[in-house]
Amino acid sequence: MFKPTAGEKLVELLIEWGVDHIYGMPGDSINSIIEPLRKAKDKIKFIQVRHEEAGALAAAAYAKLTGKIGVCTAIAGPGAIHLLNGLYDAKLDRVPVLAITGQVESDLIGTDFFQEVNLERMFDDVAVYNQRIMSADQLPAVVNQAIRTAYAKKGVAVLTVPDDIPRFEVGKEARITTSFVVKQEIHPLSEDLQKAKEMIETTEKAIILAGKGLHGHRDTLLAFAEKIAAPIILTLPGKGVIPDKHPYCLGGLGLIGTKAAYEAIHEADLLIMLGTSFPFTGFLPGKIKTIQIDIDPYQIGKRYPVDIGLAGDVGISLKWLSKNLNVKTDRDFLEKSQETMKKWWDRLERQEENGSVPLKPQRVIRALQEVTKDDAILSVDVGNVTVWMARHFHMTNQKFIISSWLATLGCGLPGAIAGSIAYPEKQVIAVCGDGGFGMMMADFVTAVKYQMPMVVVVLNNHKIAMIKFEQEVMGNIEYETDLTNPNFAQYANACGGMGYRVEQPDELLPALQQAVQQNKPCIVDVVVDADEAPLPAKITFAQAAGYTKHMVKVLFEEGKLDLPPL
The missing domain is CATH 3.40.50.970 (Thiamin diphosphate (ThDP)-binding fold, Pyr/PP domains)
Structure with a gap:
């Protein structure tokens, strides 16, 4: 036998x-x-x-x-x-x-x-x-x-x-167990749902902060937001839960965020956190009524104080609330937020139209938007590239992945490899900085070996640019953030893929259009401005003071600023 x-x-x-x-x-x-x-x-x-x-x-x-x-x-x-x-x-x-x-x-x-x-x-x-x-x-x-x-x-x-x-052989006496996992529906306690309903109905300016737990619940979330006239802010892992240009969407919060999101969350009188344990609590209001819904009770109130916690499936919870809540007719807060968001989009569009050289990274993302399919897989690396994609790429139905909590450089290319295997029929695009791509670039040959059609867009500024910005905001002079890079387009060709080098604005869109039409791995190596800082939507006094201190240090070192006479 x-x-x-x-x-x-x-x-x-x-x-x-x-x-x-x-x-x-x-x-x-x-x-x-x-x-x-x-x-x-x-x-x-x-x-x-x-x-x-x-x-x-x-x-x-x-x-x-x-x-x-x-x-x-x-x-x-x-x-x-x-x-x-x-x-x-x-x-x-x-x-x-x-x-x-x-x-x-x-x-x-x-x-x-x-x-x-x-x-x-x-x-x-x-x-x-x-x-x-x-x-x-x-x-x-x-x-x-x-x-x-x-x-x-x-x-x-x-x-x-x-x-x-x-x-060794597995004997007949080996234990036989089951090779599948059983799923379950988890409902919050009915009394907690009732408390949440009452709190929502007694507040005037509710705002929603939606995380990755809302993926797959787009219609349910939008129906709930419509019922209570609440704008929606998305966490970075939650990007794509609803389209970025949807009237209820205020974009992200924090360094990657929008002015509309920052102002609205500080004007609101009720914060509803859905499927997120948002870590950057410094961007949340100091004191506000808060409801948190999460399938894991451990996450509720873990980082930010909440008044009501609903431990259960977010889709089930929102459907119950939408069914039992009264329709909110006062939409002034929502409409004010929408108007601020419209101004924000106008501001970003002006940045994206900048035709200077080296290219502005915002212009690259705008061009990428033009060639990206509605159901594409987007694997985004960590660094300034995260900010540009979070702010300037308008998600519709694409899938968006990133190393969100560990925020490890180098995740972009491996994510695209996984995307090509998971969805071989779909367009797969990795968006990387030169620092992140440099860490994992050896595995571009893996994509070549297994004939994975993908486009790797490298924002190449010969700099670990986010660290440069962080050093300057601390009031320090930039140190050891320069990178010595190869020509990534030539590297792609040497690996057996296709490479495109972009240095001028008129080269950008044609290069991307050609890359997405190839049936092999491609690198689009775009030289971008290293001095384009990923400034947050709301600059704090500490950030402004730190940057001023940095500029004074630079001027002293360059001999352009003299000490006043005694």
Whole structure:
């Protein structure tokens, strides 16, 4: 009677769970897993990345895009260590990821053998489930428990597999468990819903702050906002929940935000937080009545004081409120906010029309808007590029992913790789700064190898520009933020893709139009103005004072400002 090896059983279970690809690099301590993956290559594809961090970031991005578990693998020691950044991205953005790492053989553990690292200890903080496989018979139950836990707790599961275990046979005495996860509907307490209804009806200027928990609830959110005449502010992970140009949308809040959002939230008398645990509480009002709805009770009141908390599914909660609330007829607050937002859009459009050289990054985003399809996948890196995309790209029905809580540079390209796998029929665009792209640029050849049509737009200012701005706002002189970059367009060509270099305004739109028509990975390398600061919509006195202090220091160093005589 045929008995599968533990390695074969592992692959079989992944397929049962609906896993159709895995990111990683082959290596000595996982070769006993790679072989069964090779045999099952028609059902589960191995995506060979050039750096394990890219694989973990891609796995996290895949989970963000689809809700399905992302899977990555690495050898013991250095490979496993490289996974950490991507796994922390998954942890902080609360998406399911499974990491399968090799380990030295069972009888060598604890002997300080070559590449031996205490992986259970190393992964303890990042994982919601973290186990070493102890035997072939144990493996099936543990694999199922790991994946089930990752889904249920929306986090990272790590399986450490000693190199000898996958070669052993799984006996008939092995425990058989279930390879699926059960979903549930969670309703808030009826008394809490009633309290929220009463508070909403006794206030005059309600405003909504909507996060990523609202994705998939567009119509429900808009019906609720219409019922209570409340404008909507979107968190960065919530971008795309409703179209950016929708009459109820006031854009974002904070450094990436709009003047309309800032003014409205400080005029409002009721804040309704939906599906978000907004971290930047300095941009929220000092004192305001607050209702928070979140499926996780742990998140309610965690960062900002609330008066009423609804622990339950946000869609169910909003439908109940919309059904039971009276229609608000006074729309003065909403209309005032809409008028301020219209002026904000006019201001941004003037910035986007600037034809100076080097190009303004705002102009690049406007041109990108013209070539982006309505259902495109947008993977946005971290830095100034985040600000430009958050403010100037008008989402309609596109999917938008970013490293929101960890905010790790380098997430843009791996996110596009994941997007190409998740949605091979859709347009995929990565928008990166030169700093972020430089961190993961080796994996552009991964996109070439697997023939993934995508466009990588690099805003190239030879600078870690957001850090330059942060240093200046602190009153310091910019230091060690310059970057020495290759010609990224030539790099694309050398990798087997297509490259376009843009230095003049009239080159921009043609380059983007050509890139999106190619059936291969492309890089559009756009030289942009390094001195274009991502100023917040509302500049504080401390920021203005810090920047003034910085300018005085610069003038002194350049000899353009003399000390007054004694």
